[in-house]
Amino acid sequence: MKEKRFKTRSEAGTLAMGERVAEMLLPAPKLIVLRGDLGTGKTTLVKGIAAVLGGAEAADVTSPTFTLVHEYVGSKVRLYHLDLYRLETERELLTLGLEEMAEQPDALVMVEWGEKFPSVVARADGEIAIEHAGGDERMFVVRVK
Numbered sequence: 614m615k616e617k618r619f620k621t622r623s624e625a626g627t628l629a630m631g632e633r634v635a636e637m638l639l640p641a642p643k644l645i646v647l648r649g650d651l652g653t654g655k656t657t658l659v660k661g662i663a664a665v666l667g668g669a670e671a672a673d674v675t676s677p678t679f680t681l682v683h684e685y686v687g688s689k690v691r692l693y694h695l696d697l698y699r700l701e702t703e704r705e706l707l708t709l710g711l712e713e714m715a716e717q718p719d720a721l722v723m724v725e726w727g728e729k730f731p732s733v734v735a736r737a738d739g740e741i742a743i744e745h746a747g748g749d750e751r752m753f754v755v756r757v758k
């Protein structure tokens with residue numbers, strides 16, 4: 614298990630941190646749960662990671678709040694960004710096809726609100742836990758198998 618802690622003081626700081634976190638998430642395939650309250654910066658961190666690994670501009674990476682899943686194709690990984698906040702049952706999760714995504718050899722699946730589903734936690738290769746640390750400060754703990 615690799616574990617690293619980071620602290621950021623701004624949105625830009627979290628975007629930039631994506632670069633350092635990205636290298637911990639290789640090689641694919643991996644499924645990572647992003648754990649943290651509303652507005653802690655889960656989506657912001659994925660923007661930073663997608664800019665490094667997903668062949669995307671951070672500005673083009675938006676929250677999959679309503680679409681539930683966004684896909685970015687980079688040279689090393691196929692990045693799936695999921696937000697399960699609005700999902701309620703394991704049955705809905707099956708319909709979403711999380712299993713099929715995660716099975717691909719080049720998949721990096723990053724799941725916001727994945728901790729709601731025991732099946733997702735059981736399958737995860739790691740997690741990124743984010744906490745408010747006062748004002749714009751955020752604490753990140755990255756744990757990867």
Ligand SMILES: Nc1ncnc2c1ncn2[C@@H]1O[C@H](COP(=O)(O)OP(=O)(O)OP(=O)(O)O)[C@@H](O)[C@H]1O
Pocket residue numbers: 621622623624625626627649650651652653654655656657658676696725748749750751
């Ligand atoms: N250090 C920081 N890192 C990340 N975001 C920050 C930071 N400081 C302030 N912010 C602000 O906090 C918000 C984080 O939003 P973001 O959508 O990334 O959160 P989220 O964890 O994905 O929330 P949700 O659970 O609603 O999906 C943004 O408005 C951002 O500007």
Ligand SMILES: [Mg+2]
Pocket residue numbers: 655656657676696725
């Ligand atoms: Mg989000």
